[in-house]
Amino acid sequence: MTRLKIMFSHTAVSVMAAIFAVASGALLMAGPAWVWLLVPLGIAAQMLNEYNLHRFIFHLPPPRRQWAFDLLYRAHYGHHDFPTNHGLFFVPIWVALPVLGLNFTLLWAALALLGVGSAVWIAVAVVAVGGIGTFLVYEWFHMSAHLTVPKTAVERHVTRLHNQHHFRDFSRWFHVSPGGQIIDRAMGTSIDTEDLKARQRIAFIRTLGMRPDDPRLVSARRRFAGEYGLSEAEIAQAARC
Secondary structure (H helix, E strand, O other): OHHHHHHHOOHHHHHHHHHHHHHHHHHHHHOOHHHHHHHHHHHHHHHHHHHHHHHHHHOOOOOOOHHHHHHHHHHHHHHHHOOOOHHHOOOOHHHHHHHHHHHHHHHHHHHHHOOOOOHHHHHHHHHHHHHHHHHHHHHHHHHHHOOOOOOOHHHHHHHHHHHHHHHOOOOOOOOOOOOOHHHHHHHOOOOOHHHHHHOOOOOOHHHOOOOOOOHHHHHHHHHHHHHHOOOHHHHHHHHHO
């Protein structure tokens, strides 16, 4: 219950779960039965989406302009800076909804242009059911990896891999959802656990290579302190790490 309370206290999770429920209900009541066979395509597509967003967008080099840096800090840098802060566990709504809308529109438009029947229902099955369902699974496992709670064997496995990303080498293990390590291996961003232990930990790992007292980080921490309950002591400690 604690994890459910944390998870559904976040706007993006609640909104996406509501869309998933509506889409699943609509598909069940009015959609053609065969489109349910396409839901696994949405699962696979979302797992690729998860990897690509994390690696190529959320880990972009830090922007020089403060407003742009603040966006990236809220999207992901802040989560590395304060990895146990509950409010920073989850993808912001201003990332989740545009990605959902773009994926849905692109798939529907491509199918419609090709004259494929039931284009809307296919997009619902692939994006709104398979994709959002996988997004919610990701958020659950990602949250669990950062909480000290009893965990299943799968959750412990995810936690072990994700901790390597946070505390050993942030350029490795971008995936979080179970099974996603297949994508890391295919993309060359996995690394053997023993090899990783033998390496020296990356400098300034919690700030993704930035000096902890970088003015952009200091400014972003103070800007978001009230929203995420960051104390003066936490902010001061983060600047010294």
